[in-house]
Amino acid sequence: AKGLNIDHFSRTIKYLTTSKRPVTNRFFSIITDGLINKKQLVISYSDYSGKTSQRSISPQTLIHYQENWYLDAWCHKRNALRSFMLPRIINLIKSDQKNKAVAPNELKDHFQSSYGIFAGKPKHNATLIFYPPVTREAASIQWHPEQISEWQGDNYQITIPYNNDRELLRDILKYGNNVEVIKPAVLKNKIKKIAQSVANLYSNELPS
Secondary structure: OOOOOHHHHHHHOOOOOOOOOOOOHHHHHHHHHHHHHOEEEEEEEEOOOOOEEEEEEEEEEEEEEOOEEEEEEEEOOOOEEEEEEHHHEEEEEEEEEEOOOOOHHHHHHHHOOOOOOOOOOOOEEEEEEEOOOOHHHHHOOOOOOOOEEEEEOOEEEEEEEEOOOHHHHHHHHOOHHHEEEEEOHHHHHHHHHHHHHHHHHOOOOOOO
C-alpha cells in the first residue's frame, strides 16, 4: 500500500529458528480441519521414549510454543486431556465421529496451571535461587502467571508450580551453576544426578 519494495524486508529482517521440528502440510491441514469441523482424529503417536501408540483424540486447541506446534486434545484412550507434539505424529486420519467438547475453563485449568507445555494439575512447587550474573535476566522472565518471586540482596528467588519436571529441568540446567534448586528434594536430586553424570563424562579427559 505504501509502495515499499518487499525485497528490502528480506534483506533487513531475518527470522532464525534453532529448535524447530517440521510438520507436513498434510498433517497440519487435517488437524486444522478437525478443529474447525469438530471431528475426532485417529493418530499414530510416538512418545518421548519412542514408544508408538494409536489413539482417537478430540482436538481442542492448536498451540505454537517455543518454535514447535502442539495439539491439546481429549484422548479417548486415556479418557483425559493430553498435549501432543505434532512432529511426533507418525500418521493421522480424520474420523467421522463428532468431537468431544471440553469446557474452556476446564481446558484453562488443566493446561495453564502448571509450568511449561507439560500440563495437568500442579503436583509440586519448585523454589529456585538465581545468582549473579544471571539474576537480572531471570527476573525479566515470566516463568509462570502464578509465580512468587522476591529479591534477596543480589540474588533472585522464585517459586513456580509444576506437574511434569522434564521441561523445567532443561530450563534450570541452561543456567548452570548460577541457579540452585532449594526444593522440592526430588527435583534437587534429579539436578544433582544430571550434574554428576556430566562431570563423570569429562572426568577422564587430560588437562589442556
